[in-house]
Amino acid sequence: MSSSTDISALLRRIMRLEDIQEIHNIMGRRAYLHSAGRHDREIEEIWSTRDDVVFEPEDMGAWTKLSSIKKSYVNGNPFPSGTKGLMVEHTLTTPVIEIAEDGQTAKGVWVSPGHETFPVTGGPPKAHWSWGRYAVDFRKEDGKWKIWHLHVLTTFRTPFGQDWVETATKRPDYLPEEGQPQDSIGAADRGVSFNEAYHPDRAPK
Template identity: 35%
Template sequence: MERDLEIITRKMWIMQQCRNQMGRYQFFHSAKMHQKTAELFANRDDCWIENNDLGFFRGPDGIRRFFVDFHKKMDGDDLRGSFCQHDLTTEIMEAADDLKTCKAVWLSPGVETRRDPKTGKLTSYWCWVKYAVDFIEDCGTWKFWHFTIYSDFFCDYYTAWVDVPYTTSATDDMLAPDETISADKSYVYTKDTVPVLWPKPPVPYKTYERNTLTERQEQEGAV
């Protein structure tokens, strides 16, 4: 009984560290502190971020390219009027019984203000996504290991999402040669999509065996 209580207490501590890390991500991202955002990831070659709008980025160089290079390019030099806020809701989180990893998902309604790349005009957007994140301890700190962003819809403030076809703001020049924009858009809202449970909320687990990306690829017969 004493051992069970110790594990439960340790799990609660781990989950709070991971919860704080995800909160830091949102605050840094909102403040356009892209280098600080990249530093929230574990310094491991097998860490990655996937965004079904923007592509798949592996390792510390890929993380830096996504958060620092791409976002600075998208933001431009003039940050006046720029705005980004993605809230975290509906959290489900589980720490492994072996206390080595943690998994979590969130729904995230978001709003953004960007400059139109053609006109320079400030434009307001709805940007709703889901997050699926694996955490791992790195040098005594719980950090992001695998980080997936699933876009639900993206449209300007004046247009209903039901009236907007799927688009992506990714360009070939932001991708490394071994990285590609995800071909799977089945989780992005369109008038033809049917609701599915994805990403799957984590359930209690003993030790880390797979991530949501691997599970999805196996489900679709890609691996």
């Protein structure tokens, strides 16, 4: 093998490592912006500009166009930056990131332990443990990685003082029914493709 071939292979390996690190940073940046209620900056800075992007958050259905994501997730955000009583942190663990051979697309999955505190009308904010998973497709655009398809899947969401087994069998009234699309941030373009939270009567998928 010639030295030029060795150098070429080494450069490809370095590029793949840099790609993986950039994708780590994108997802970390999304976590920070989401916690701050800055969905506008999230869409502007780290999402693809293509109109075939897809965002499917848990039981809300899926938005399948950039314009509808902006309309619902940005303009319809019920908890924008500055909302009193809001605290949302969805952390990222156990990443698996795979870069396509052509270096132009990638896939990643993460487990996300987190907590949420949402203001509610007529009472104190509601605190929850919220665990889930992320399944994400990425595209490289103008040399930068961008989120292309983002699917958020529920592992469990339970009130702070209640375990997830009890929540699965005796769901609080203010939580939407499992598997039912939510229209709190605007009607989705299509229904839920898959989202199955923990339940003691079934095996995990």
